[in-house]
Amino acid sequence: MFWLLFCIFFAACLGAGITGGLFPPGPWYRALNKPSWTPPDWVFPVTWMVLYTCMAFAGARAGMAEGNGIAMAFWAMQIAFNGLWTPVFFGLRNIRMGMAIIVVLWLTVFSTMLALWQVDTLAGVLFVPYLVWVTIAAALNASVWNLNREEAAKPSVRQG
DSSP states (O other): OHHHHHHHHHHHHHHHHHHHHHSOOHHHHHHSOOOTTOOOTTHHHHHHHHHHHHHHHHHHHHHTSTTOHHHHHHHHHHHHHHHHHHIIIIISOOHHHHHHHHHHHHHHHHHHHHHHHHHOHHHHHTTHHHHHHHHHHHHHHHHHHHHTHHHHHSOOOOOO
């Protein structure tokens, strides 16, 4: 039963992750000013695969635990916001709305981590690296916004 749940949670993670392929950074993002500490491109898919595995493992563990309703609701909410950021930031090229979404994502990841911790300690611990990564991503989004004020002020455009 655990591995079936793991596969279901992992599929949800991959569903959110597919947005990275549907809305790749492309020339628009490469042309933006970015901070010197921006991770190299190869770091993103590697990190997300590790994080998605941890998230699915945490979800499966908590999914088998008693009293998991709130943790599962938060897990579903965080994966929805996870999948929303890429289409808004890269697809619509909306840096400001991307920042708003990543703030909500950070709050939902933090809340999910706390809720998971209440149900299964290891599940909560498995969300710590995710929270760290979303913190880095939020700082990167904020820096890109700050370094590209004129671009961030433009109306959203659809990627075409």
